[in-house]
Amino acid sequence: MIYAGIDIGSNTAKAALIKNNKLFGTHVISTGYNPLKAGIKVFKEVLEKIDILKRNVTAIVSTGYGRATVDFADKTMTEIICHGTGAHFMNSKVRGVIDIGGQDSKAILLDKNGNIENFAMNDKCAAGTGRFLEVMAHALEVNLDQLGDFANKADSPSKISSICTVFAESEVISMIAAQHKRENIIAGIHESAAARIAILAAKVKIKEPVIMTGGVAKNKAMIAALKKRLGCEITAGKLSQENGAIGAAVLASRL
Amino acid sequence: MQDKSSDKSAEKRKIKSAKIMREIMTTYYLDALTAGQNSKQVAWITSGGPVEPLVAMDIIPVYPENHSAMIGASKMGEDLCSKAEDMGYSSDLCSYARADISCSIVKGGPLGGLPKPDMLICCNNICGTVLKWYEIQARLYKVPLFILDTPVCHTQYSPEIAKYVQAQVKEYIIFLEKITKRDFDYDRMVKVGKLAVEAQKLWKKILNTTANKPSPMSAFDAFFFLALIVTLRGTQTAVDFYTKLLEEMEQRIKEDISIIPDEKYRLLWDNLPLWYQLKWLSNKFSDHNACLVADTYTTAWCSALNYTDENDFLNSIAQAYTRIYLNIGIDQMADQVLDMIKFYDVDGFIMHSNRSCKPYSFGQMDIMKIVQEKAKIPVLMIEADMVDPRSFSQSQVETRIDAFMEIIKQRSN
Numbered sequence: 267m268i269y270a271g272i273d274i275g276s277n278t279a280k281a282a283l284i285k286n287n288k289l290f291g292t293h294v295i296s297t298g299y300n301p302l303k304a305g306i307k308v309f310k311e312v313l314e315k316i317d318i319l320k321r322n323v324t325a326i327v328s329t330g331y332g333r334a335t336v337d338f339a340d341k342t343m344t345e346i347i348c349h350g351t352g353a354h355f356m357n358s359k360v361r362g363v364i365d366i367g368g369q370d371s372k373a374i375l376l377d378k379n380g381n382i383e384n385f386a387m388n389d390k391c392a393a394g395t396g397r398f399l400e401v402m403a404h405a406l407e408v409n410l411d412q413l414g415d416f417a418n419k420a421d422s423p424s425k426i427s428s429i430c431t432v433f434a435e436s437e438v439i440s441m442i443a444a445q446h447k448r449e450n451i452i453a454g455i456h457e458s459a460a461a462r463i464a465i466l467a468a469k470v471k472i473k474e475p476v477i478m479t480g481g482v483a484k485n486k487a488m489i490a491a492l493k494k495r496l497g498c499e500i501t502a503g504k505l506s507q508e509n510g511a512i513g514a515a516v517l518a519s520r521l
Numbered sequence: 522m523q524d525k526s527s528d529k530s531a532e533k534r535k536i537k538s539a540k541i542m543r544e545i546m547t548t549y550y551l552d553a554l555t556a557g558q559n560s561k562q563v564a565w566i567t568s569g570g571p572v573e574p575l576v577a578m579d580i581i582p583v584y585p586e587n588h589s590a591m592i593g594a595s596k597m598g599e600d601l602c603s604k605a606e607d608m609g610y611s612s613d614l615c616s617y618a619r620a621d622i623s624c625s626i627v628k629g630g631p632l633g634g635l636p637k638p639d640m641l642i643c644c645n646n647i648c649g650t651v652l653k654w655y656e657i658q659a660r661l662y663k664v665p666l667f668i669l670d671t672p673v674c675h676t677q678y679s680p681e682i683a684k685y686v687q688a689q690v691k692e693y694i695i696f697l698e699k700i701t702k703r704d705f706d707y708d709r710m711v712k713v714g715k716l717a718v719e720a721q722k723l724w725k726k727i728l729n730t731t732a733n734k735p736s737p738m739s740a741f742d743a744f745f746f747l748a749l750i751v752t753l754r755g756t757q758t759a760v761d762f763y764t765k766l767l768e769e770m771e772q773r774i775k776e777d778i779s780i781i782p783d784e785k786y787r788l789l790w791d792n793l794p795l796w797y798q799l800k801w802l803s804n805k806f807s808d809h810n811a812c813l814v815a816d817t818y819t820t821a822w823c824s825a826l827n828y829t830d831e832n833d834f835l836n837s838i839a840q841a842y843t844r845i846y847l848n849i850g851i852d853q854m855a856d857q858v859l860d861m862i863k864f865y866d867v868d869g870f871i872m873h874s875n876r877s878c879k880p881y882s883f884g885q886m887d888i889m890k891i892v893q894e895k896a897k898i899p900v901l902m903i904e905a906d907m908v909d910p911r912s913f914s915q916s917q918v919e920t921r922i923d924a925f926m927e928i929i930k931q932r933s934n
Contacts, residue, residue, distance in 0.1 A: 331916060346924035347931070370920070382928045384893075387921060390904045390914055 267324045270312075271514025272305050272339060273348065274332030276368035277396065278481060279304035281312040282511035283323070284519060291316040292508040301332030309338075327518040329510055331369060343517055345510050346374060346385045349479050352513025354380030356503055362476035364463060364492065364500065365510070366483070368396040373466035375473060386469035392431040394462025396482050401431055402455045405438050406448055413452055417487035420453030434458065453487070460491035467496055478502040479509035533778060536742055538766045545762060546748055553581050554636045562639040562701060565658065567651045568751055569821075569845055570644035570669065571693070571838045573717050576755035577710040578697050580639075585658075587751055588635055589617035592624065593796025593908035595631045602909045604629075615877040616908035618654040625661055638664050640700050642693075646671040646848040648880045667696045671843040675850040678828075678840055686839035694835075707835075714834025717755040718826070723763035724750045725823040730770040731814040732865050735779030736787070737770045740813040741803045742780065744794045750822045781807045786929050789861055790816035791888070792873035792881050793907040798915075805919065809926040815865045817858060821846040824857070851884045855891040862896045869899045869929050871922075876906040899932070901925040 268290060273280040279297045283290040293312035297304045305328065313320060328336035329348040336342070345367065353363045354376055363374040371394050375383045392398050403410045417423075424446050428434040434455075441451050467476075476498055482488055483506035493500050505512065556563045564575050568586040575582045592598050598620055604627055605619035606612050612619075620630070628634035641664060643655035652668065659666035669689050672682050694705050727746070730737055746766060753759040773779075788806065790813050795802060806813055824846050830837040846854065862870065870892055874882050889900045903921055906912035 331920075344920050344924040344927060346920075347927045370917070381931050382924075384899070385924060385928070387917075390912070390917065 267519070268318065268322050269515045269518035270309065270323045270326045271348065271511040271516070271518055272309055272326060272328045272330075272336055273345070273508075273510035273514055274301045274305055274328065274330040274336060275481070275510075276331050278368075278507065279308040279330075279332070280508045280511035281308040282508055282515045283312060283316065283318075284512070284515045287519070289505075289512060292505060292511065294507060297332065302335040302337065305332065305336040306338075325518040325521045327514040327521070329514045340518065340521060343514060345370070346372060346387075347382055348510045348513035348517065350374045350376050350382045350385075350513065351380060351516050352509040352511075353477055353479060355512060355516045356505070356509070357475070357477065360475055360477050362467070362470075362472035362474060364467065364472075364476060364478045365480040366394070366396055366459075366463065366478070366488070367480045368400075371395045371463055371466065371480075373463065373470050373472055375470040384470040386466040388462065388466065391429070393429045393434070394459045394466075396480070398431045398434070398459055399455065399482065399485075399488075401435055402438055402452075405435050406442070406452060408448070408452065411484070413456075414485035414487035416449050417453040417456045417491075420447070420449040422450055423457055424450045424454035426451075426454045426458040429462070453491075456485075456487050456491040457495070459488065460495040463492060464495045472496070472498075474498050476500045477506075479506045481507045483507065534780060534782070536738060536766075536769065536773075536780075538762070538769050539742075539745065541762065541765070542746060542749065545753070545758060549752060550632060553583050554632070556581050556636055563636050564640045564642050565635070565638040565655075566642040567644050567647060567655070569647040569842065569847070570642050571690070571842050573713045573755040573834065573838070574694060574697055574705070574710065575642070576717075577706050577713040578701055578703065580697070580701065581636075582642075582752065583635055583638065584752055585621040585635065585654075586617050587748060588624070588630065588632070589620040589908055590796050591632070592620045592630045594799065596797050596910070597630055598797055598908035599910050601627070601629055602911075612909075613876075615648070615650045615654075615879075616906055617877065618650055620908055622654065622657060625658065638662055640664055640696075641666040642669070643667065644669040644671060644842060646842055646845050648847070648878070650879070665696070665700060667693060669693060669842070671848055673848050673850075674844055678844055682843060683839060686843050687836075690835070690839050710835055713755040715831050716757060716760055718829055718831035718834070720750055720754055720756075720759040720763055721823045721826050721829070723760065723767055725826065727763060727767050727770055728815065728820060728823070729864075730767070730774060733774045734787075734866070735777075735781070735784035736812050736814045737773035737778060737780060739780045739803065740790050740816040740819065741794070741799055743816065743819040744799065747819045747822065754822075779812075781810070781812045783810050784812045785810035786869070786926070786933070787812055787814045787865060787867045789814070789858070789865060789867045789870045790818070790873070791858070791870065791885065792875045793818055793878055795873065795905050795913060796907055797910050798905075798913065801915070805922055809923075809930075811868075811926060811929070813871075814867060815861055817846060817854075817861070820857075820861070847880050851887050852891075854884065855888045858888060858892055859895055862892065862898065867898065868933065869901065869925060870896070871925070872900065872902045874902050874904045876904070876912045877909065878907065899925060899928050
């Protein structure tokens with residue numbers, strides 16, 4: 267039996283398939299303007315990728331901000347349970363999950379069976395979310411996926427004191443004007459985001475082993491900043507971005 | 522097995538007393554709006570203020586906070602709040618205050634503004650904002666303002682606090698005599714006091730009916746039916762209405778009529794409601810088969826019953842009004858929450874971190890920790906505002922509620 271999970275995030279749409287309780291395939295595209303179209307496309311492409319037909323998929327669970335728009339899903343579930351389930355599926359020892367998404371960042375505490383024990387999400391503001399990093403990358407004229415490389419070259423990270431993304435951006439602009447090294451500013455941005463995430467992790471009393479999921483997990487400097495802040499080991503798998511979709515597929519198999 | 526209650530029509534589920542309540546509230550506001558023509562005086566009073574002496578003196582009490590809640594429920598909050606901001610008030614100021622202050626100038630809102638007050642009665646047992654808010658209104662309407670200062674009982678109601686507040690209650694009576702140019706009617710006060718206690722006892726019983734499974738009403742209904750215990754406390758009207766409402770609830774329990782079709786999960790709510798999103802929130806929970814069975818907010822209008830002496834009402838005012846939910850220490854608040862969790866047997870606790878209401882929202886983190894530790898139930902905190910929808914993000918709140926319900930469902934399996 268094949269099950270599918272579709273995760274429509276604010277930036278990217280992800281699909282995952284599982285067969286006989288094993289990961290069968292994944293796919294990522296950008297969401298664009300129309301989340302429903304993105305859902306259809308990512309699902310179609312993942313099926314094409316491993317050459318199976320839609321009718322062979324027994325059940326679909328959708329998640330992410332656009333979850334409700336995926337009208338062909340059998341059920342919608344939140345990113346929290348999907349990321350928790352996905353993380354447990356990939357590594358059953360995991361107790362802590364940190365997910366930095368486009369609009370939301372979250373810390374999830376799992377029990378030994380992979381059930382959600384507690385979770386905390388960012389408050390209404392964008393501080394500590396993927397959007398924060400995007401805004402800063404834009405202000406510094408750096409591609410989002412290069413942020414980590416820049417941060418790794420810093421010698422003395424700048425101190426960003428504003429919490430608010432808008433104020434932090436003007437703070438960064440004044441640092442640019444004061445000719446701070448771009449690498450240092452970027453490292454400061456990572457530390458600032460890590461400080462926000464650390465609050466969420468503390469709220470749920472996160473336990474090790476901790477893994478990081480979501481698109482931002484590809485950024486090694488972010489993981490390093492989080493490790494430093496939380497004082498614990500944090501790893502990220504190759505499929506961190508697809509983790510929510512994987513969890514959704516696992517949950518589809520339990521429907 | 523098909524739940525018996527799910528067969529019952531939505532019509533049967535509706536609470537019949539709601540219609541009567543609407544009529545009573547319409548009459549009340551009409552009386553208040555035409556007070557001048559009937560040579561009656563109007564006093565504006567804070568929601569936690571001692572209203573009974575006003576009723577005893579035949580003064581019509583009007584509640585700007587109740588009015589602001591109506592503004593919120595009519596989805597007129599954003600417009601009036603931003604008008605107050607245009608006048609120079611900070612967007613960080615309480616949205617009840619902003620809505621009321623601008624409404625006084627522009628005569629907006631569902632009623633076209635409240636009747637002009639002859640006096641203002643401000644009790645700071647609910648917050649400190651009311652002090653400045655009422656000073657602003659006293660200047661605008663050029664009317665006398667009475668302030669009843671009730672110190673926070675962090676750990677206890679000390680003899681010093683008692684003496685201090687009791688002295689002010691005496692001043693309150695003198696203030697009323699001066700404004701009305703009439704002697705205070707102590708005999709009437711005894712009757713009004715008894716009626717106020719009776720209404721509060723009935724209110725408590727009504728709220729307690731939701732301990733029944735399934736619950737005959739929800740906190741969303743309590744938010745609505747609350748209006749009378751706030752505005753008409755001390756009148757026969759309130760006692761008669763709540764007697765009927767209690768009967769209706771008891772009948773619903775007998776007939777197994779639940780407020781939501783298929784109650785599986787029971788939740789407790791903290792802080793004021795989101796007046797402009799009541800329907801959305803109530804549907805949201807109902808879709809999860811969850812019923813908000815109780816809340817800390819509507820309970821506040823009967824939580825001081827222990828300190829009220831119906832045979833010596835006037836002398837017990839000081840203590841009863843000083844020891845209300847928002848004017849006590851965090852530990853005591855947490856104890857009340859824990860008692861409610863037990864009494865109503867809830868599966869989860871939702872805290873509304875209310876941008877407007879600082880005294881209600883400050884300390885929520887501590888209460889959250891205490892509840893998680895002692896009651897071991899999931900707690901969710903959502904950020905919003907009671908009247909200003911600009912501080913509310915539907916998709917963010919939706920994800921958090923959905924995730925919270927997933928945890929509750931996972932735990933119950």
